Amino acid sequence: MASNPHLSSRLQGFGTTIFAEMSALAVKTGALNLGQGFPDTDGPPEVAEAAIAAIRNGHNQYPPLPGVADLRLAIAEHQQRFWDVRLDPNTEVLVTAGATEAIAATLLALCEAGDEVVVFDPTYDSYAAGIAMAGARIRPVVLTAQANGTFGFDPVQLREAFSPRTRLLLLNTPHNPSGKVFTDEELSLIGELCVEHDVIAVTDEVYEHLVFDGRHRLLSAYPGMAERTVTISSGGKTFSFTGWKVGWATGPADLIAAVRVAKQFLTFVNGAPFQPAIAVGLRLDDSYFSQFRRQLEQKRDLLCSKLGQAGFDVLTPQGTYFATVDIRRLGFSDGIQFCLGLPELAGVVAVPSAVFYQDRKDGAHFVRFCFAKNDAMLTEAGDRLITAFA
Numbered sequence: 001m002a003s004n005p006h007l008s009s010r011l012q013g014f015g016t017t018i019f020a021e022m023s024a025l026a027v028k029t030g031a032l033n034l035g036q037g038f039p040d041t042d043g044p045p046e047v048a049e050a051a052i053a054a055i056r057n058g059h060n061q062y063p064p065l066p067g068v069a070d071l072r073l074a075i076a077e078h079q080q081r082f083w084d085v086r087l088d089p090n091t092e093v094l095v096t097a098g099a100t101e102a103i104a105a106t107l108l109a110l111c112e113a114g115d116e117v118v119v120f121d122p123t124y125d126s127y128a129a130g131i132a133m134a135g136a137r138i139r140p141v142v143l144t145a146q147a148n149g150t151f152g153f154d155p156v157q158l159r160e161a162f163s164p165r166t167r168l169l170l171l172n173t174p175h176n177p178s179g180k181v182f183t184d185e186e187l188s189l190i191g192e193l194c195v196e197h198d199v200i201a202v203t204d205e206v207y208e209h210l211v212f213d214g215r216h217r218l219l220s221a222y223p224g225m226a227e228r229t230v231t232i233s234s235g236g237k238t239f240s241f242t243g244w245k246v247g248w249a250t251g252p253a254d255l256i257a258a259v260r261v262a263k264q265f266l267t268f269v270n271g272a273p274f275q276p277a278i279a280v281g282l283r284l285d286d287s288y289f290s291q292f293r294r295q296l297e298q299k300r301d302l303l304c305s306k307l308g309q310a311g312f313d314v315l316t317p318q319g320t321y322f323a324t325v326d327i328r329r330l331g332f333s334d335g336i337q338f339c340l341g342l343p344e345l346a347g348v349v350a351v352p353s354a355v356f357y358q359d360r361k362d363g364a365h366f367v368r369f370c371f372a373k374n375d376a377m378l379t380e381a382g383d384r385l386i387t388a389f390a
């Protein structure tokens with residue numbers, strides 16, 4: 001994590017993360033890797049076949065800037081089917097190179113240098129870098145473990161995070177790494193504050209189909225929010241094709257047009273044959289989406305039960321495919337040291353949640369495990385942790 005003298009001042013501190021080190025450690029020790037956040041099996045075969053057919057049928061040149069028309073239509077249909085949102089596929093839908101590009105383009109399009117972006121901390125790792133590249137400043141509101149075993153925030157701190165410099169609020173629900181699903185009450189307050197301070201909301205909903213407890217709610221559905229929210233998602237997590245990088249931003253035409261300007265000069269376009277394939281995915285029966293959720297819910301329950309048996313305090317996630325544990329009950333306090341030693345100690349790799357926090361102290365005692373893995377691996381990893389700690 002040494003600083004690189006070639007790196008611009010905007011990007012100082014965003015060098016190589018601990019992930020590379022952890023993965024190298026996994027390979028070296030032969031440990032089971034529950035660190036990396038992607039599934040170990042591919043998604044629906046009919047979606048894969050659609051991509052192969054698209055390549056064979058000549059969908060290999062630049063697609064249109066806003067995305068292929070049929071995918072934009074499929075995204076609009078999906079938003080209507082699941083979330084009761086009506087969109088004009090021609091003006092209110094933009095296809096991007098994954099959710100990551102949609103987030104970066106939105107930040108670059110909408111922020112002036114010095115503007116502030118309110119986020120809930122910990123954050124997905126691209127947020128702070130995207131905000132920095134846009135010349136804006138991150139204004140974190142820390143999520144803390146509540147008595148009921150979920151993550152929550154102090155409404156007073158959220159209110160205080162808004163200032164005359166606040167341009168955007170960037171919300172991720174279901175939330176990676178915490179597994180939190182923001183509640184109706186929380187989203188109401190967030191919406192009220194955005195309206196009161198004339199702030200635009202950007203929501204990252206890549207885990208929209210992985211809510212196990214409660215239900216997924218769109219911030220754009222709250223009073224006054226439809227006209228000020230850019231809603232972002234992607235096919236990577238929903239269809240278990242994280243390498244395809246087909247994402248989208250939806251929202252009011254004027255905001256989407258602004259995001260399109262920035263997107264045009266980042267990648268212009270991507271994934272010509274994957275775009276029609278993701279359209280096939282978005283049109284799968286409801287049963288695909290419910291089975292996918294049930295399957296991951298079972299994996300959550302399997303891993304969380306083992307983590308509990310190993311003696312951790314488990315913060316059972318309401319959504320996503322990540323579970324967080326508090327390591328203090330096992331006598332540890334530093335998650336980074338704990339994760340560096342874990343392959344040797346237990347033959348398992350996990351990620352220290354501290355790396356997702358603006359101030360690492362806030363997440364020092366949390367460790368994240370990914371459960372989007374086959375049941376045999378989850379069982380074996382869980383049993384190894386039980387043997388090492390229980």
Ligand SMILES: *Cc1c(COP(=O)(O)O)cnc(C)c1O
Nearest residue numbers: 098099100124176206234236247
């Ligand atoms: C995986 C992930 C992304 C990245 O999505 P892509 O479509 O692969 O760019 C964005 N946000 C969160 C919270 C994620 O977990």
